Amino acid sequence: MDIYLPIAEVSLDIFVLLGLGAAVGFLSGVFGVGGGFLLTPLLIFIGVPPTVAVASSANQLVGASVSGVLAHWRRGNVDFKMGYVLLVGGLLGSLLGVWIFTLLKRLGQIELTISICYVLLLGAVGFLMMIESVRALLRLHSPGVSRRRLHQHTWMHGLPLKARFRRSRLYISALLPVGIGFVIGVFSAILGIGGGFIMVPAMIYMLGMPTSVVPGTSLLQIIFVAANVTVLQAYTNHTVDAVLALVLLVGGVVGARIGTRFGMRLRGEQLRFLLALMVLAVAAKLAFDMTVRPADLYSIASEKG
Amino acid sequence: MALPAISENLRSVSVLLIFSLLCWGQPVRAEGLVADLTSHLIAITTGFTGTSVVLFGATDGPGDVIVAVRGPDREMTVRRKSRVAGIWVNTQEVTFANVPSFYAVAASRPTADILSPSAAAFYRLGIANLKLVASTPAPSVVVDAFRTALERTQEQAGLFVEPMGKVDFLGGRLFRTTIAFPANVPTGTYLVEVFLVRDKDVVSGQTTPLVVSKVGVDAAVFEFSTRQPGFYGAIAVLTAVVAGWLASLPFRGT
Numbered sequence: 320m321d322i323y324l325p326i327a328e329v330s331l332d333i334f335v336l337l338g339l340g341a342a343v344g345f346l347s348g349v350f351g352v353g354g355g356f357l358l359t360p361l362l363i364f365i366g367v368p369p370t371v372a373v374a375s376s377a378n379q380l381v382g383a384s385v386s387g388v389l390a391h392w393r394r395g396n397v398d399f400k401m402g403y404v405l406l407v408g409g410l411l412g413s414l415l416g417v418w419i420f421t422l423l424k425r426l427g428q429i430e431l432t433i434s435i436c437y438v439l440l441l442g443a444v445g446f447l448m449m450i451e452s453v454r455a456l457l458r459l460h461s462p463g464v465s466r467r468r469l470h471q472h473t474w475m476h477g478l479p480l481k482a483r484f485r486r487s488r489l490y491i492s493a494l495l496p497v498g499i500g501f502v503i504g505v506f507s508a509i510l511g512i513g514g515g516f517i518m519v520p521a522m523i524y525m526l527g528m529p530t531s532v533v534p535g536t537s538l539l540q541i542i543f544v545a546a547n548v549t550v551l552q553a554y555t556n557h558t559v560d561a562v563l564a565l566v567l568l569v570g571g572v573v574g575a576r577i578g579t580r581f582g583m584r585l586r587g588e589q590l591r592f593l594l595a596l597m598v599l600a601v602a603a604k605l606a607f608d609m610t611v612r613p614a615d616l617y618s619i620a621s622e623k624g
Numbered sequence: 625m626a627l628p629a630i631s632e633n634l635r636s637v638s639v640l641l642i643f644s645l646l647c648w649g650q651p652v653r654a655e656g657l658v659a660d661l662t663s664h665l666i667a668i669t670t671g672f673t674g675t676s677v678v679l680f681g682a683t684d685g686p687g688d689v690i691v692a693v694r695g696p697d698r699e700m701t702v703r704r705k706s707r708v709a710g711i712w713v714n715t716q717e718v719t720f721a722n723v724p725s726f727y728a729v730a731a732s733r734p735t736a737d738i739l740s741p742s743a744a745a746f747y748r749l750g751i752a753n754l755k756l757v758a759s760t761p762a763p764s765v766v767v768d769a770f771r772t773a774l775e776r777t778q779e780q781a782g783l784f785v786e787p788m789g790k791v792d793f794l795g796g797r798l799f800r801t802t803i804a805f806p807a808n809v810p811t812g813t814y815l816v817e818v819f820l821v822r823d824k825d826v827v828s829g830q831t832t833p834l835v836v837s838k839v840g841v842d843a844a845v846f847e848f849s850t851r852q853p854g855f856y857g858a859i860a861v862l863t864a865v866v867a868g869w870l871a872s873l874p875f876r877g878t
Contacts, residue, residue, distance in 0.1 A: 320671075321671065321672075321673045321807065322671070323669065323670050323671065323672040323673075323807070323842055325842035325843070325849075326846065326849055328810070328811070329807065329808050330672055330674075330808070378860050378861065378864055379864065381861050381864040381868070382863075382865060382867045383868060384868070385864070385865050385868030385872075386868035386869065386871045389872040431711070431713055431714075542865075546861045546865075549861050549864075550854065550858060550861060551857075553849065553853050553854070553860060554853045554854045555853075557849055557850055559849065559856070559860050561845060561849075561856075561859075561860040561863060562670075562842070562845060564863075564864060565864075565867060568864060568867050568868065568871070569867075569871075572868060572871030572872070573871075576872075609711045610710055610711060611712075612707075612712065613705055613712055615773075615777070616705050616706070616773075617702055617703065617704050617705075617773035617776075618702070618714070618777075619700055619703075619777050
């Protein structure tokens with residue numbers, strides 16, 4: 320059954336959209352990443368104009384993250400204080416990101432910049448996570464040498480403005496999450512994503528948060544980043560298709576619920592290994608696409624996309 | 625933000641005015657031919673998957689009929705990728721100022737058999753005769769390559785159709801043909817041109833407007849998104865928040 324999308328101006332099979340929403344929702348439930356980095360390319364692949372795909376998946380992310388946060392919150396797995404501190408940095412970072420985006424657009428080749436950013440970021444994050452999680456998994460299988468250090472004191476812990484994050488069982492400088500939020504905010508604005516796939520590893524490895532509170536807290540932050548992107552896109556480019564976002568959401572929330580439960584059964588190391596695998600797969604695909612001769616060298620851009 | 629919307633409206637109004645003048649003022653020797661559509665409005669609703677309209681008419685004697693359907697003109701930019709340091713990058717672009725957003729031709733016999741090339745060029749019949757003019761300065765060889773690419777892409781998208789179908793004659797005078805529109809049909813005011821052809825030349829013609837428009841909820845959403853973009857964005861966010869919250873309700877307590 321087809322449904323006409325008023326802003327995208329195409330008719331698409333509603334079950335394909337529901338399925339797509341469910342699949343991405345499942346991933347976001349399991350890993351606590353928004354799934355924007357998967358949803359946007361998939362939407363473009365099935366025929367949604369790229370600009371509409373970017374903006375509408377941001378809109379969908381808002382809803383998916385809200386239901387994800389609620390699910391994690393009921394299990395006590397959201398560190399609100401940490402979320403808000405990250406957000407302060409995130410909003411500041413997105414302002415800088417928007418400025419960089421405009422600059423790059425004026426210089427041309429924004430699309431290429433986005434692709435290269437994606438490949439480098441996804442590649443680096445995926446690779447680091449892969450190494451770490453494989454090590455952790457190996458350590459599990461050799462019991463005698465388990466050496467889990469809760470605290471590794473580095474220069475980061477010497478920073479001022481220390482604050483206690485009870486849920487995360489951390490006592491660290493607030494500047495640290497603000498800084499991480501800022502960097503992610505910059506990338507979010509340039510790449511048009513929630514930034515969950517950078518946020519999750521940063522929370523685990525840099526802040527040292529317990530894996531259980533990471534997805535919920537990351538999603539909390541994504542709500543606001545995605546809402547910001549949605550309003551900005553709607554205002555400047557008129558590319559937010561609310562109908563598309565709603566259909567994706569219906570599938571997405573169902574997938575997210577299943578994903579959240581599935582995620583509870585997995586061990587933290589396994590979770591990180593799987594996320595690393597997925598991130599690397601997307602990076603490899605994007606890198607491959609950039610180097611392979613396209614089927615058609617010519618492409619058309621009308622005013623709308 | 626309101627200004628572009630107004631100018632858009634003004635443009636469509638002026639286009640309509642020109643149509644009316646064309647239709648009522650001086651039909652192109654319409655005496656030899658009468659034709660009309662079963663419907664002058666294609667309404668795009670939520671369940672829209674493409675539709676068709678029947679064009680029917682009568683001629684004053686023997687001859688062939690060619691029907692051309694033309695969507696509103698749009699500016700389109702064609703980009704070409706080439707390899708830079710192992711990566712495929714958009715390096716060249718050519719913009720065409722007036723590309724019909726939809727173009728289809730139907731004829732009672734293959735167009736080449738019934739119409740001389742010069743007449744086809746004069747009446748701009750057929751994709752090859754659309755005269756797409758590049759607004760970007762570039763050598764003509766380059767422009768030709770980009771034009772071909774544009775035509776090919778539009779054909780693949782089902783927006784340039786030639787031949788669209790056959791114009792069938794019922795008896796000697798009455799004719800009919802079905803104009804099919806795909807699901808991705810662009811909105812706007814279309815021109816349906818009907819030509820009566822004798823001895824390889826056009827002897828009579830008639831132009832009928834056809835409006836493709838969004839109606840109902842979709843039209844409302846589209847209007848809202850262009851007239852009140854900030855408010856629309858806020859509502860879109862709010863809707864998503866409420867939907868996300870609602871969706872989590874039935875699971876409470878499990």
